[in-house]
Amino acid sequence: MIKATITRSKADESITSFQMTGHAEFAEKGQDLVCAGVSAVVFGSVNSIIALTGLDPLLDIGEEGGYFSFEMPVDTDPVSFEKAQLLLEGMVVSLETIERDYHDYVRISTKK
Template identity: 35%
Template sequence: MITVALARNNNKAITGFSISGHAQTAPHGQDIVCAGVSALVQSAIMGIERHLGRDINLAQDNQGLTMSLIGQPDSLTGAILETMLLGLTEIAKLYPKSVHITEHRR
């Protein structure tokens, strides 16, 4: 199962997330659920870094990937991260045994 953990601040803005696990709906490299999640997450990261020019903390290892904003979220980072969440939520609805999303406040 892919686990998505979102962090929100007191204003309910997403400040970061972590992703771990594997959907296991197909062999590694052929799993459309993993590919969809990866595409959404990577697009959000590139949008924040390359398009908006915002600084982030990014860590990736065998367990998964963690991203957190450096500085306060704004409406532009919020638009990217909330759009990522919309896509992830739709995948989780289609594949509830493969994707689980949680949110917590920092």
Template identity: 35%
Template sequence: MVTVNVKRNEQNGIEEITISGHANAGKHGSDIVCAAVSAISLGLINSVDLLLGSNPDVQFADKEGGFINWKVGCHQDPLVSEKQQLLAESMVVSLFMIAETNGRYVSIQDPKWQGGV
């Protein structure tokens, strides 16, 4: 199962997103749930990097995959921080949509969206 953990600050902003595990919804290389989670998470992190130029603090697992940790944090420029938060929230909402239709394979823990989106 893919587990998504969202850590928030006192203002309800995202501090950290950790994605771990494998969906195991299909054979390796044919698992569309895992592919969807990967595409959303990597696409949005790359957007932060390329569109905002903020060099996100991201850690990935070894070649086995199955682990991404993004420390969203604050940027010196408040506008960049705001946009980074919007992209992080977009990632969480998109992952919730996957979990909504594939709950056997994706679990999300987020204090803001405890009951779902």
């Protein structure tokens, strides 16, 4: 199962980081549409943040798959921060949509 943990600020509910662990195991490697969907959403969102905001988030990507960590940079200007938040919230909506249809393979949780 893929587990996603979204960390939000207690002060304003903004997303400060997220972590993904595990494998969907919906189908064989290379045929797993749940894994492909989650990967496309996460990598697309992070690539969009980097390209559209100029931010350099702290990333940790497991070499063998099954792990992805993202952390917002501390010194983010307000305009870039708001753009990144919109992209991150869009990512969460997309992941929740996948979770709704494939709840046996994807779980999303939030912590503050």
